[in-house]
Amino acid sequence: MVVAFVALLYASCADNAPSPKPDARATPTANTTTAATSALKTPAAPATAPNARAEDWNDAQIAWQSYDAGISRAKIDNKPVCLVFFTHWCPHCRNYSKVFSDPRIVARAKDFVMIRLNADDEAAISKAHSPDGAYVPRTFFLASDGKVLADVHAPRPQYVHFYDEHNPESLLGGMEEALRKVRAM
Numbered sequence: 001m002v003v004a005f006v007a008l009l010y011a012s013c014a015d016n017a018p019s020p021k022p023d024a025r026a027t028p029t030a031n032t033t034t035a036a037t038s039a040l041k042t043p044a045a046p047a048t049a050p051n052a053r054a055e056d057w058n059d060a061q062i063a064w065q066s067y068d069a070g071i072s073r074a075k076i077d078n079k080p081v082c083l084v085f086f087t088h089w090c091p092h093c094r095n096y097s098k099v100f101s102d103p104r105i106v107a108r109a110k111d112f113v114m115i116r117l118n119a120d121d122e123a124a125i126s127k128a129h130s131p132d133g134a135y136v137p138r139t140f141f142l143a144s145d146g147k148v149l150a151d152v153h154a155p156r157p158q159y160v161h162f163y164d165e166h167n168p169e170s171l172l173g174g175m176e177e178a179l180r181k182v183r184a185m
Helices: 002-013 034-041 067-077 091-101 103-109 123-128 168-184
Strands: 081-086 113-118 138-142
Touching: 067 081, 067 113, 081 091, 091 103, 103 168, 138 168
Parallel strands: 081 113
Antiparallel strands: 081 138
16 A cells, blocks of 8 residues: 555656546455455555656756855855755656756856755755745745845746746746846845
8 A cells, every 4th residue: 555655646746747536446345356455465566766866957067055055155256046946756856957957057057156955855944945835846046145036036926936847048037137136236
């Protein structure tokens, strides 16, 4: 039963997968055959976990920082911060990670201190940066003093810190707006 639950949970996170619906056939009844019941009790192979290495945040060209080091670096260099929250289990995060290989994102990232945090590992920081929910991926832009630029976000009515996971233009727009705001300060 646990394996079935994990499989349903994982399937619900898959790209464009509909939410799982209860399946009455999954619950054994009095009419269930002995073979079917014993199959439910037989340990199945564990559900395949998503490959944590499937992400490609372009570490070779993007100088990702930890939170504390990045905030310190932003103050020293007087640069804005691009703060990205992700998780290893999130398929949208894996898609979004590839946006950071776009040459225009790589070039623009040089104007920012880039911080990438696993929301599962950095729960307190993630919670502090979840004004509209703790969804992932979430991207924030901060001034060099570490304060969130609240009016710089993705152009959407909901999940405003969720930039297009497939199109770098969305993130580039946020980066350009953050730079304009910071330069005007």
